[in-house]
């Protein structure tokens with residue numbers, strides 16, 4: 519086989535197994551800096567998530583959440599600073615003793631007082647953060663870049679001396695001076711941190727800015743890059759994906775994206791984004807069917823509902839409605855789905871009780887009811903359903919009644935009836951689904 523033929527075959531094979539790879543707009547496999555196929559998750563539900571307005575986690579609840587995160591497969595679990603409160607310190611120690619697979623981190627200010635407490639808790643690593651934008655330098659901690667560099671060196675060397683991981687992050691990175699950022703990151707990278715972090719603390723960044731900053735940082739540091747994106751302007755997941763494309767390795771996430779204000783990158787939404795880019799990596803690394811339970815656990819703990827439009831677990835995330843969509847989905851789900859619900863232990867539905875429905879969806883319902891109609895008959899009954907749907911909202915019983923009534927009409931002999939055994943037997947509908955949908 520010639521080299522040309524081999525190349526052709528390779529493209530064909532990958533296109534067959536993963537249609538996105540044949541997409542000219544998809545990830546560029548020759549981009550060796552990209553970490554799209556090699557990313558890690560730092561879950562911060564028990565740190566950033568504790569800053570969500572509704573959050574209160576008892577020790578037991580924190581342990582339950584930490585175990586569920588570990589079971590899902592996150593790489594790191596980040597906990598509230600042990601100096602935030604006495605119980606926070608005890609909880610941190612308790613979680614460190616659980617013996618989870620995920621590494622345990624705690625998140626502290628760039629100060630020796632905090633660092634001394636943090637290293638005694640039993641964590642695998644310490645995440646240090648300090649504000650670098652002029653807003654935070656002036657109105658938060660009041661320190662200049664020289665002071666920041668000095669205290670960063672002191673804290674990093676101290677944590678390293680204890681043999682545990684250290685990450686240094688600026689805060690409000692996207693409103694910080696680029697020269698200041700490059701200087702501080704060069705300094706900490708030379709001392710030998712495990713990771714540097716950038717944080718879009720106010721959620722102002724867009725993907726292009728993220729790409730440029732991460733690419734620039736890649737050329738000045740020789741450690742991993744972690745990114746933290748707030749979602750104030752709805753860009754958190756897109757920014758996270760772009761950061762990975764640019765060469766960042768780790769993304770901070772929270773279950774349901776909970777955090778300060780409207781939160782950060784949601785773990786579920788990021789899974790949806792990443793499984794499209796690299797299905798094999800995502801499916802082998804994370805227990806995706808556990809996502810729904812994980813989200814329900816946290817939603818209950820902080821007393822919120824799962825949003826209707828949540829990626830993957832929103833109640834209509836895999837519900838198809840328009841007749842044109844339903845027809846194509848019934849023929850091949852990939853026509854209108856980029857995510858396969860079964861990868862997440864979910865099911866797909868056709869919503870047929872509405873005026874946008876089409877005869878293919880109704881035919882599938884007729885089959886479910888174990889009735890027999892020709893295509894021409896299904897088309898007639900579909901017209902009846904659509905007419906009723908123009909008058910008022912429909913539910914599944916309305917549609918089933920119309921179908922059964924029509925089926926009854928066309929099967930009722932007009933002349934002298936000759937009863938057969940099967941005519942006497944009522945249709946058994948005892949296992950009808952209650953929802954307004956057909957499960958597929």
Ligand SMILES: N[C@@H](CCCC[NH3+])C(=O)O
Nearest residue numbers: 647687689715717719746
């Ligand atoms: N929540 C803070 C801390 C960021 C630390 C980065 N992991 C922020 O958004 O800036």
Ligand SMILES: [Zn+2]
Nearest residue numbers: 566719746777
């Ligand atoms: Zn944050």
